[in-house]
Amino acid sequence: MRISRQNKILELIETYEIETQxxxxxxxxxxxxxxxxxxxxxxxxxxxxxxILSSTGKYKYAVAATNxxxxxxxxxxxxxxxxxxxxxxxxxxLLKTLSGCASAAAEALDSSGIPHVIGSVAGDNxxxxxxxxxxxxxxxxxxxxxxxxx
Numbered sequence: 481m482r483i484s485r486q487n488k489i490l491e492l493i494e495t496y497e498i499e500t501q502x503x504x505x506x507x508x509x510x511x512x513x514x515x516x517x518x519x520x521x522x523x524x525x526x527x528x529x530x531x532i533l534s535s536t537g538k539y540k541y542a543v544a545a546t547n548x549x550x551x552x553x554x555x556x557x558x559x560x561x562x563x564x565x566x567x568x569x570x571x572x573x574l575l576k577t578l579s580g581c582a583s584a585a586a587e588a589l590d591s592s593g594i595p596h597v598i599g600s601v602a603g604d605n606x607x608x609x610x611x612x613x614x615x616x617x618x619x620x621x622x623x624x625x626x627x628x629x630x
Contacts, residue, residue: 482523483558483561483562483581483584484513484580484581485508485513485515485519485523486523486526486527486558486584487558487580487581487583487584488508488511488513489504489508489523489524489527489529490527490543490583490584490587491583492504492507492508493529493540493541493542493543494583497534497536497538497540498540498541499538499539499540499541501517501520501521501524502517504520504524504541505517505520508520524541527543528543528544529541529542529543529544530542530543530544543587556588556627558581558584558585558588559585559588559589559627559628560627560628561578562577562578562581562582562584562585563575563576563577563585563624563628564576564577564578566621566624566625566628567621568611568617568618568620568621569617570614570617571610571611571612571613571614571616571617572608572609572610572611572617573597573608573609573610573611573617573620573621573624574606574607574608574609575589575606575607575609575624576605576606577605577606577607578605579604579605580604580605581605582602582603582604582605582606582607583602585602585607586600586602586607589607589609589624592627594609594620594623594624595616595619595620595623596611596612596613596616596617596619596620597609597610597611597612597620598610598611598612
């Protein structure tokens with residue numbers, strides 16, 4: 481339940497401008513997650529969420545977007561616990577995840593600075609990476625498989 485809830489939090493902060501823990505808790509309840517303020521606070525800490533200035537001039541929750549910091553322990557665990565398989569064809573690398581977990585796993589991967597990846601897209605249970613060259617796709621798959629073993 482925690483992974484599913486944290487995945488939903490990542491999805492919500494990408495979709496809405498969430499300024500407070502109360503607003504986040506309210507949105508989670510609308511999606512069927514019964515949460516307390518303590519749970520929200522713990523999730524924010526584990527996901528390393530920060531507040532940034534939005535385009536409307538208000539502060540909102542966001543994922544820290546620095547590529548020079550290592551992947552957080554929690555996001556690393558989400559990746560390892562949810563990814564089921566990796567494969568590639570040409571310059572496309574696909575990861576299959578547990579249902580509803582692709583966004584959280586993709587966030588973990590996006591913050592890890594995977595070499596040769598020029599972009600990614602996450603669905604419900606699939607993440608697609610586009611590599612800079614088809615010859616580099618096996619390198620990306622090896623990188624991902626090594627992350628799964630850690």
